[in-house]
Amino acid sequence: MTGNPGLGRLFAAMIALIAGAAVLLQVLLGIEAVQARGGSALEGVILVFSYFTVLTNTLVAIVSGASALLGERDGLLTRPGTRAAVAIYIFVVGVIFAALLTGLRPMSGLTLAVDTVLHRVVPVLYVLYWLLFVPKGRLSWRDPLAWMLYPLLYVAYSLLYGALTGRYLYPFADVTVLGYGGALANGLVILAGFLALGLIVVAIDQAMAPKEPA
Incomplete structure (x- = not known):
């Protein structure tokens, strides 16, 4: 079962605002940092949106905003499959940060606050939203294969970005340290x-699906 649709739309709107504001602040902070090193604003924007965290929080803001505005009206952004996929992506953001990235960069003030929202607050809120408010029983066992497209494209992009710029965004994908074999193995x-x-997620969806009347 899922919660009240009206409450779900309010919850989605809150997530959209939080994620959207955090992404915007991260972009501004990124531009400032790149310009301080002599780079351009465009370079700062490209760098920020090259991170899986920022891209995925942007997806959360877009999908949550669409869900808040449209409710359960059918559309690409409001389909249960789309919202389930985004829940997986943002869950991975939180898990990888907690397991592999916490403490790698000293942060304080606004930078720390924005980082906490992107890596901790939004993942928790969106996964709760999916569990509590997204209709269940509408996913199929084929869906996870389609959901792989986004992370697959990102792995390819991150390796290309690193090859072109010499900057690898995550230590577990750093070809200069791991070599292509190690980076690709981690990607797999x-x-x-x-x-x-x-x-x-499909198993949870089916377990939470409304029961057919006997």
């Missing part, structure tokens, strides 16, 4: 994790 492990999570 992460992709396998996305697939496993997709199957778990």
Whole structure:
């Protein structure tokens, strides 16, 4: 069962505002940091949106905003499958940050606050939204394969970005340290994790589906 649709739309609107504001502030902070090193504002924008965290929080803001405005009206952004996929993506953001990235960069003030929202607050809120308010029983076992497209494209992009700029965005994908073999192996492990999570989400969806009358 899912919660009250009206409350779900309010919850989605809150998530959209929080995620959207955090992404905007991260872009401004990124531009400022890049310009301080002599780069351009455009370089700052490209760098910020090259991070999986920022891209995925942007997806959360867009999908949550559409859900708040349209409710359960059918559309690409409001389909249960789309919202389930985004829940997986943002869950991975939170898990990888907690397991592998916490404490790698000293932060304080606004930078720390924005980082906390992007990596901790939004993942928790959006996963709760999916569990409590998104209709269940509408996913299929084929869906996790389609959901793999976004992380697969990101892995390819991050390797290309690193090759072109010499800057690898995450330590587990740093070809200069791991070599292409190590970076690709880590990428395959992460992709396998996305697939496993997709199957778990479908199982949860089916377990929470409304029961047919006897």
